[in-house]
Amino acid sequence: MTRPPIKAVIFDKDGTLFDFRQSWGAWTRALLAELGGDSAHLAAVLGFDPKACDFAPDSPVIALTTAEIAAILHPHLTGLTLAELIARMDHQATQAPMIPAVDLPAVLGGLAAQGLTLGLATNDTEAPARRHLTDAGVIDLFAFVSGSDSGWGGKPAPGQLLAFATQLGLEPAQIAMVGDSLHDLESGRRAGMARVAVLTGIATQADLAPHADVVLADIGGLAAWIAAQSQA
Incomplete structure (x- = not known):
């Protein structure tokens, strides 16, 4: 079945936006x-x-x-x-001295300029997550930031992801979940979202590929992949 166009992206934080x-x-x-x-x-x-x-x-x-x-x-x-x-x-x-996995303002700003709405779902708690995004200069690019203490539970349960979809008024299939762990991909599966794996965490290509729609080296390849889906 063909997926609808992706209109939003929800990211894991550690190992995805930041080098784990x-x-x-x-x-x-x-x-x-x-x-x-x-x-x-x-x-x-x-x-x-x-x-x-x-x-x-x-x-x-x-x-x-x-x-x-x-x-x-x-x-x-x-x-x-x-x-x-x-x-x-x-x-x-x-x-913690969070080290970005890529140039976050450039990559995330590019996704926002592409018309995508961005969210964050982390198993860290919300206050440190907001601090890390603020320090990286990207907090204003996020329409949704959720931690494990924000009221929707933690991954691999889909609560944070579904709350993001509800806030935006989108079907889960219109959203891509991007993460570096099996917990991330399982939450995306349960939510019914596209699943994008990245290799900036601990897990390997072999670990992640069976559970993802695509495995990317890092989130720098995400814009091109999303654009390709809309042309498929």
Whole structure:
């Protein structure tokens, strides 16, 4: 069945707009330093290699919500409530040195100039997400910004994506979901959206291709792909 023209795009944030290893490797190092204790053990719990500043493919940091990551980490800590841990994680997230995967003002500005409405759906919480978009100089390009604490749940559930479609008055099939993880693509599938995978996260082409309509090196190739769909 032929898809209708794509009129909007909803992006994942980490690993999609921002390079995952460079950005969240720094966050994880800072969080482990702040928490103290057996940092080697905590790093192993998070599937993180501090020396290489890299993540195991099944690291909970890659795709889970802040609350879910905290729930995994909390049993290995003492003297800190779960709520306090989440607050510390959120604070570190706002301070994380986010490294754009591409020239975001140019690429996202080009998509907006193409007439596409842009949204964000992240398993990070909303306040750090808005801070990261603001620091990158692109917050004004987004008509919708949702975190895991914004009221629509986290991915792979489709709540954030469907809220974006409802806000715009579009059918989900008129929207492309762009992400770097299987959680992103599964949320797009459940929502009934086109699914675009990018390779600026941890997952590989082989991981993502069976679950995506297309796999791109990064979001810089998105405008051409969307334009090609309208001509198909």
